[in-house]
Amino acid sequence: TLYTTPPKNRKSATWKDHINFSIPTKKYVNKIDSNKKRTVYTFSREEYTIMLDMLQKLGYNGIGMYFEGAFEFKSIRGVSREKVMTYDDAEWFVKECKKRGIYPFPMTNIAGHMNHFYLQERNRELFSNGIPFQLDFMHEKAKDFVMTYIRDYIEAFGADMINVGGDEVTLNNDEEKVAYAKFIGEICEEIHKMGIKTSIWGDM
Numbered sequence: 001t002l003y004t005t006p007p008k009n010r011k012s013a014t015w016k017d018h019i020n021f022s023i024p025t026k027k028y029v030n031k032i033d034s035n036k037k038r039t040v041y042t043f044s045r046e047e048y049t050i051m052l053d054m055l056q057k058l059g060y061n062g063i064g065m066y067f068e069g070a071f072e073f074k075s076i077r078g079v080s081r082e083k084v085m086t087y088d089d090a091e092w093f094v095k096e097c098k099k100r101g102i103y104p105f106p107m108t109n110i111a112g113h114m115n116h117f118y119l120q121e122r123n124r125e126l127f128s129n130g131i132p133f134q135l136d137f138m139h140e141k142a143k144d145f146v147m148t149y150i151r152d153y154i155e156a157f158g159a160d161m162i163n164v165g166g167d168e169v170t171l172n173n174d175e176e177k178v179a180y181a182k183f184i185g186e187i188c189e190e191i192h193k194m195g196i197k198t199s200i201w202g203d204m
Contacts, residue, residue, distance in 0.1 A: 045089075049096060056100040063097060064163055066107035069116020073152045078120055090156040106153040109165035110146045110187055111135045111180065117145075131170050137183040138176075147190055154196055161197040164188065 055063070070084045085093075097104040115133045117123045126145055129136040136142060153162060164187060171177045188198045 045092065048093065052096055052100055052102065055102060060102060062103040062105070064105050064107045065093070065157075066163075066165075068109070068113055071153070071156075073149050074155075075148045075152050076117070087156045091158075094157055104157060105159050105161045105163065106157050107163035107165060108150065108153060109167055110150075110184070111137045112167050112169040113165070134170060137169075138179050142183070143186060143190075146187055150187070150191065151194075154191075154194070159196065161199065162191065163199045163201070164191070166200045 065085075067085060071090075072084050072086045074087065094104050112134050114127070114135045117135070118127050118133045123145075126135055126139050126142060127133075128139065135146070150162060150164070153159065164184065166184060169180060171180055184200070191198050
Protein backbone atom coordinates (compact mmCIF):
# COMPACT_ATOMS: atom_id res chain seq x y z
CA THR A 1 0.00 0.00 0.00
CA LEU A 2 1.30 3.42 -0.90
CA TYR A 3 0.20 6.63 0.78
CA THR A 4 1.16 9.98 -0.70
CA THR A 5 1.26 13.50 0.64
CA PRO A 6 -0.94 15.78 -1.53
CA PRO A 7 0.82 18.83 -2.97
CA LYS A 8 0.01 22.18 -1.40
CA ASN A 9 -0.38 23.88 -4.77
CA ARG A 10 -3.42 21.78 -5.74
CA LYS A 11 -5.70 22.19 -2.74
CA SER A 12 -8.80 22.36 -4.90
CA ALA A 13 -8.20 18.93 -6.43
CA THR A 14 -9.65 15.85 -4.77
CA TRP A 15 -7.65 12.78 -3.77
CA LYS A 16 -9.28 10.84 -6.59
CA ASP A 17 -8.16 13.50 -9.09
CA HIS A 18 -4.58 13.10 -7.90
CA ILE A 19 -4.64 9.30 -8.14
CA ASN A 20 -6.30 9.17 -11.56
CA PHE A 21 -3.83 11.68 -12.94
CA SER A 22 -0.88 10.01 -11.23
CA ILE A 23 -1.27 6.57 -12.72
CA PRO A 24 -0.70 6.37 -16.47
CA THR A 25 -2.57 3.11 -16.96
CA LYS A 26 -4.95 1.02 -14.90
CA LYS A 27 -2.89 -2.13 -15.40
CA TYR A 28 -0.62 -0.95 -12.59
CA VAL A 29 -3.41 -0.55 -10.08
CA ASN A 30 -4.90 -3.42 -8.09
CA LYS A 31 -7.27 -1.34 -5.98
CA ILE A 32 -8.27 2.28 -5.55
CA ASP A 33 -10.16 3.33 -2.45
CA SER A 34 -10.61 7.08 -2.65
CA ASN A 35 -12.62 7.22 0.58
CA LYS A 36 -9.72 5.88 2.60
CA LYS A 37 -7.13 7.70 0.45
CA ARG A 38 -5.40 4.42 -0.24
CA THR A 39 -4.12 2.78 -3.38
CA VAL A 40 -2.71 -0.74 -3.52
CA TYR A 41 -0.11 -1.54 -6.15
CA THR A 42 1.92 -4.51 -7.32
CA PHE A 43 4.76 -2.80 -9.18
CA SER A 44 7.97 -3.64 -10.95
CA ARG A 45 10.82 -1.18 -10.63
CA GLU A 46 10.03 0.19 -14.09
CA GLU A 47 6.44 0.82 -13.04
CA TYR A 48 7.53 2.43 -9.78
CA THR A 49 9.71 4.79 -11.80
CA ILE A 50 6.73 5.81 -13.95
CA MET A 51 4.64 6.39 -10.84
CA LEU A 52 7.33 8.46 -9.11
CA ASP A 53 7.80 10.62 -12.20
CA MET A 54 4.08 11.35 -12.25
CA LEU A 55 3.96 12.13 -8.54
CA GLN A 56 6.90 14.48 -8.96
CA LYS A 57 5.10 16.34 -11.75
CA LEU A 58 2.05 16.67 -9.51
CA GLY A 59 4.17 18.22 -6.77
CA TYR A 60 3.96 15.42 -4.21
CA ASN A 61 6.69 15.54 -1.61
CA GLY A 62 6.29 12.36 0.44
CA ILE A 63 5.45 8.68 0.21
CA GLY A 64 4.65 6.31 3.05
CA MET A 65 5.19 2.67 2.13
CA TYR A 66 2.90 0.29 4.02
CA PHE A 67 3.68 -3.38 3.43
CA GLU A 68 1.43 -5.40 5.73
CA GLY A 69 4.08 -8.12 5.78
CA ALA A 70 5.10 -7.83 2.13
CA PHE A 71 8.74 -7.31 3.08
CA GLU A 72 11.69 -9.67 3.38
CA PHE A 73 12.97 -9.00 6.88
CA LYS A 74 16.55 -9.82 7.83
CA SER A 75 15.88 -10.50 11.48
CA ILE A 76 12.68 -12.53 11.06
CA ARG A 77 13.19 -14.91 8.19
CA GLY A 78 10.47 -16.25 5.96
CA VAL A 79 7.70 -14.66 3.91
CA SER A 80 4.02 -15.54 3.60
CA ARG A 81 3.45 -14.24 0.07
CA GLU A 82 5.21 -13.84 -3.26
CA LYS A 83 6.87 -10.72 -4.67
CA VAL A 84 7.71 -9.01 -1.40
CA MET A 85 10.01 -6.00 -1.22
CA THR A 86 13.63 -6.79 -0.34
CA TYR A 87 16.35 -4.70 1.27
CA ASP A 88 17.80 -4.08 -2.21
CA ASP A 89 14.39 -2.94 -3.44
CA ALA A 90 14.06 -0.56 -0.49
CA GLU A 91 17.51 0.95 -1.10
CA TRP A 92 16.68 1.42 -4.78
CA PHE A 93 13.30 2.96 -3.99
CA VAL A 94 14.76 5.46 -1.52
CA LYS A 95 17.34 6.60 -4.08
CA GLU A 96 14.68 7.04 -6.75
CA CYS A 97 12.48 9.03 -4.39
CA LYS A 98 15.30 11.33 -3.32
CA LYS A 99 16.20 12.02 -6.96
CA ARG A 100 12.73 13.52 -7.31
CA GLY A 101 12.59 15.39 -4.02
CA ILE A 102 10.11 12.90 -2.55
CA TYR A 103 10.51 11.84 1.08
CA PRO A 104 9.99 8.07 1.59
CA PHE A 105 9.23 6.49 4.96
CA PRO A 106 8.10 3.01 6.07
CA MET A 107 4.73 2.28 7.64
CA THR A 108 3.78 -0.81 9.62
CA ASN A 109 1.38 -2.14 12.23
CA ILE A 110 2.27 -3.26 15.73
CA ALA A 111 -0.83 -5.24 16.73
CA GLY A 112 -3.57 -5.48 14.11
CA HIS A 113 -3.12 -6.74 10.54
CA MET A 114 -0.31 -9.09 11.57
CA ASN A 115 -1.24 -11.77 9.03
CA HIS A 116 2.34 -12.16 7.82
CA PHE A 117 3.58 -13.20 11.26
CA TYR A 118 0.41 -14.98 12.38
CA LEU A 119 0.63 -17.38 9.44
CA GLN A 120 4.08 -18.55 10.56
CA GLU A 121 3.67 -21.32 13.13
CA ARG A 122 6.79 -20.34 15.07
CA ASN A 123 5.17 -17.02 16.02
CA ARG A 124 1.85 -18.44 17.12
CA GLU A 125 2.47 -18.02 20.84
CA LEU A 126 2.40 -14.25 20.27
CA PHE A 127 -1.18 -14.54 19.04
CA SER A 128 -2.64 -16.28 22.08
CA ASN A 129 -5.47 -13.77 22.59
CA GLY A 130 -7.83 -15.66 20.27
CA ILE A 131 -8.23 -12.71 17.88
CA PRO A 132 -7.25 -13.66 14.30
CA PHE A 133 -4.18 -11.84 12.97
CA GLN A 134 -3.88 -9.61 16.05
CA LEU A 135 -0.71 -9.65 18.13
CA ASP A 136 -1.24 -10.25 21.84
CA PHE A 137 0.29 -6.92 22.86
CA MET A 138 0.08 -7.97 26.53
CA HIS A 139 2.41 -10.93 25.87
CA GLU A 140 5.79 -10.61 27.59
CA LYS A 141 7.62 -11.05 24.26
CA ALA A 142 5.44 -8.69 22.21
CA LYS A 143 7.53 -5.54 22.62
CA ASP A 144 10.84 -7.20 21.71
CA PHE A 145 9.20 -8.90 18.73
CA VAL A 146 7.79 -5.65 17.35
CA MET A 147 11.04 -3.76 17.84
CA THR A 148 12.91 -6.46 15.92
CA TYR A 149 11.08 -5.87 12.66
CA ILE A 150 10.78 -2.11 13.19
CA ARG A 151 14.60 -1.95 13.32
CA ASP A 152 14.69 -3.83 10.02
CA TYR A 153 12.39 -1.28 8.38
CA ILE A 154 14.44 1.63 9.72
CA GLU A 155 17.69 0.06 8.52
CA ALA A 156 16.36 -0.89 5.08
CA PHE A 157 14.99 2.58 4.37
CA GLY A 158 17.62 4.58 6.22
CA ALA A 159 14.57 6.17 7.79
CA ASP A 160 14.39 8.99 10.30
CA MET A 161 10.64 8.45 10.73
CA ILE A 162 8.34 5.44 10.85
CA ASN A 163 4.58 5.15 11.10
CA VAL A 164 3.68 2.49 13.67
CA GLY A 165 0.12 2.14 12.41
CA GLY A 166 -2.28 1.08 15.12
CA ASP A 167 -5.00 0.12 12.68
CA GLU A 168 -8.10 -1.94 13.55
CA VAL A 169 -7.20 -3.40 16.92
CA THR A 170 -9.93 -5.16 18.90
CA LEU A 171 -10.07 -3.88 22.49
CA ASN A 172 -12.72 -5.57 24.62
CA ASN A 173 -12.59 -3.53 27.81
CA ASP A 174 -10.97 -0.57 29.56
CA GLU A 175 -8.12 -2.71 30.86
CA GLU A 176 -7.13 -3.67 27.32
CA LYS A 177 -7.46 -0.07 26.13
CA VAL A 178 -5.05 1.11 28.83
CA ALA A 179 -2.66 -1.75 28.11
CA TYR A 180 -2.69 -1.02 24.39
CA ALA A 181 -2.04 2.69 24.91
CA LYS A 182 0.88 1.77 27.18
CA PHE A 183 2.21 -0.67 24.60
CA ILE A 184 2.16 1.94 21.82
CA GLY A 185 3.80 4.46 24.13
CA GLU A 186 6.60 2.07 25.03
CA ILE A 187 7.24 1.18 21.39
CA CYS A 188 7.38 4.86 20.43
CA GLU A 189 9.72 5.59 23.33
CA GLU A 190 12.12 2.86 22.18
CA ILE A 191 12.07 4.25 18.64
CA HIS A 192 12.67 7.79 19.88
CA LYS A 193 15.75 6.58 21.76
CA MET A 194 17.14 5.64 18.34
CA GLY A 195 16.67 9.22 17.18
CA ILE A 196 13.74 8.26 14.97
CA LYS A 197 10.43 10.11 14.82
CA THR A 198 7.14 8.21 15.01
CA SER A 199 3.61 8.73 13.75
CA ILE A 200 0.32 6.85 13.90
CA TRP A 201 -2.81 6.90 11.79
CA GLY A 202 -5.44 9.54 12.42
CA ASP A 203 -8.11 6.98 13.29
CA MET A 204 -6.23 6.31 16.52
